[in-house]
Amino acid sequence: MNEFYERVYAIVRKIPRGKVSTYGDIAEMVGSKGSARMVGYAMNHAHGLSPAVPAHRVVNRNGVLTGKHHFGMPTLMQQLLENEGHVILHDQIQDFEKVRWKPRK
DNA sequence: TCACTGACGGGGC
DNA sequence: CGCCCCGCCAGTG
Numbered sequence: 001m002n003e004f005y006e007r008v009y010a011i012v013r014k015i016p017r018g019k020v021s022t023y024g025d026i027a028e029m030v031g032s033k034g035s036a037r038m039v040g041y042a043m044n045h046a047h048g049l050s051p052a053v054p055a056h057r058v059v060n061r062n063g064v065l066t067g068k069h070h071f072g073m074p075t076l077m078q079q080l081l082e083n084e085g086h087v088i089l090h091d092q093i094q095d096f097e098k099v100r101w102k103p104r105k
Numbered sequence: 106t107c108a109c110t111g112a113c114g115g116g117g118c
Numbered sequence: 119c120g121c122c123c124c125g126c127c128a129g130t131g
Contacts, residue, residue: 002128023113027126035126040112042128060113067112 004032008042009049015057018084019101020093022061029103044070056080063096 007030015021023036032038039058046053047070056077060066068077068091078088087094 004128024115027113032126034114035128036113037111037125038113038127041110043112045129055112058112061115065112070112 004030004038005042005045007031008039009046009053012043012046012053012055012058013051014103015054015101018086019099020057020059020063020081020086020096021101022059024061025102026058040067043067057084057101059093059096063093063100065091065093 011026011029023039026039027033027036043055046055065077068074071077
């Protein structure tokens with residue numbers, strides 16, 4: 001597996017329960033700013049790994065669950081997030097800025 | 106080898 | 119505020 005993927009997975013695994021992050025932020029954190037699409041692509045291949053990669057905690061910059069169709073059931077991603085205390089309305093995380101994970105600073 | 110495709114994001118109009 | 123275009127770069131046919 002690529003170093004790029006490994007780094008993306010390492011970051012995503014650090015997202016604490018109850019928090020979420022965005023593709024763009026993660027791309028920047030792995031040192032490949034602007035490559036948010038690659039992060040999404042990496043998530044697409046992140047299933048079945050161990051330790052597990054909480055891909056459901058990664059949404060787009062608007063807090064919208066754009067990747068829900070890749071969890072088998074279209075409702076799974078939303079349910080996982082709700083289990084962690086989030087409120088989702090119309091595929092969008094409510095109070096997104098409040099639960100957005102921002103390491104350091 | 107070339108062309109196209111994305112779980113995206115930002116800028117221009 | 120909405121729509122369109124372009125850069126990002128690994129995979130795939």
